[in-house]
Amino acid sequence: MPMIHFEGRDYFCAEDETILESMTRHGVLIPSSCQSGACQTCMIRALQGTPSAESQKGLKATLKAQNYFLACVCKPVEDMSIGLSKVSPQFTTTVVKKELLNESVVRICLQKPSGFKYMAGQFINVQRAYDELTRSYSLASIPADDVLELHIKRIPDGKMSNWIFDELKVDDEVSFFGPAGDCFYVSGQAEHPLLLIGTGTGLAPLYGILRDVLAQEHQGTIHLFHASLTAEGLYLEQELRELAAKHAHLNYVPCVMHGDVPEGGQQGNIADIPARLIDSLSGYRVFLCGDPMIVNKLRQMSFLSGASMQDIYSDPFVFSE
Numbered sequence: 001m002p003m004i005h006f007e008g009r010d011y012f013c014a015e016d017e018t019i020l021e022s023m024t025r026h027g028v029l030i031p032s033s034c035q036s037g038a039c040q041t042c043m044i045r046a047l048q049g050t051p052s053a054e055s056q057k058g059l060k061a062t063l064k065a066q067n068y069f070l071a072c073v074c075k076p077v078e079d080m081s082i083g084l085s086k087v088s089p090q091f092t093t094t095v096v097k098k099e100l101l102n103e104s105v106v107r108i109c110l111q112k113p114s115g116f117k118y119m120a121g122q123f124i125n126v127q128r129a130y131d132e133l134t135r136s137y138s139l140a141s142i143p144a145d146d147v148l149e150l151h152i153k154r155i156p157d158g159k160m161s162n163w164i165f166d167e168l169k170v171d172d173e174v175s176f177f178g179p180a181g182d183c184f185y186v187s188g189q190a191e192h193p194l195l196l197i198g199t200g201t202g203l204a205p206l207y208g209i210l211r212d213v214l215a216q217e218h219q220g221t222i223h224l225f226h227a228s229l230t231a232e233g234l235y236l237e238q239e240l241r242e243l244a245a246k247h248a249h250l251n252y253v254p255c256v257m258h259g260d261v262p263e264g265g266q267q268g269n270i271a272d273i274p275a276r277l278i279d280s281l282s283g284y285r286v287f288l289c290g291d292p293m294i295v296n297k298l299r300q301m302s303f304l305s306g307a308s309m310q311d312i313y314s315d316p317f318v319f320s321e
């Protein structure tokens, strides 16, 4: 009889019993609703042991890659250790590089702490030591890098972003929790096209995803749209142009709402621009990051243009309360 280890205790699972049924029988409450693998309310994570294929049916590839599964349809065949929440460990490290990418975006590189593992495109929660103010920042680096790269935009009156711009310096200590987020590339279907759209520092996770995808030798066409109000808000233009020159299947399109349009760029509302270059998003994997309202619009646009909901990954940069 398989044993289920949960929060320091072991529970046995009877023959033909699901993990949800076993836990409920033992008086352990796991939130659930449909009990048939549809609503995903009972999604939990296997910390040890392999969830059944049935219990991962319909989950996004990024959730499967992190061993999430549905407890209501999982009949374990081996001992498993499970966790309810995405509790992430805390790390302390130092700033090794700080440079401006444009007038309002700074690049911060942190020494990668040993034992910190992540997927390109995930984010970390940076904590200021003296008052524990915490904000999420996406990783622009890839796991093979020695540093964790962040792109941070200065927000008027923003507590954390102004502190990072004006006070944080090289050699200072920084604490963070993580990684978190499921906006990342999972290898497979290498010939399928990819669409990456970021507004402002929404480029940060996409820059990581892009480098990861190229390192994994993705074969399908990759469109990267970076949008900003004006050309001054764009950054890493030179690096991205060089990458596109090296990789024929990468199409980098800088986009602006107003003013001068960079070479090879587009002008207008970012939600309307991809349709000018791509007829249908059927078969595309889509990654959308940045301003929450625009990301929301882009999700709708992507779905209406043919992308499957399962293949749309997004990180809206929602503000803290």
Ligand SMILES: Cc1cc2nc3c(=O)[nH]c(=O)nc-3n(C[C@H](O)[C@H](O)[C@H](O)COP(=O)(O)OP(=O)(O)OC[C@H]3O[C@@H](n4cnc5c(N)ncnc54)[C@H](O)[C@@H]3O)c2cc1C
Pocket: 123, 135, 136, 137, 138, 139, 150, 151, 152, 153, 154, 155, 156, 157, 158, 159, 160, 161, 162, 181, 201, 202, 204, 205, 315, 316, 317, 318, 319, 320
């Ligand atoms: C998953 C995730 C990933 C993120 N990744 C990044 C990243 O890679 N780079 C990055 O720069 N930011 C990122 N953010 C946003 C970041 O976490 C902070 O919200 C941002 O830096 C502002 O924090 P602050 O303390 O400076 O401003 P606050 O003190 O929290 O806010 C000050 C005022 O500005 C408003 N405000 C906050 N953010 C914005 C904004 N973007 N635009 C307009 N008004 C705003 C607030 O409503 C408030 O009125 C991410 C957010 C999430 C949820």
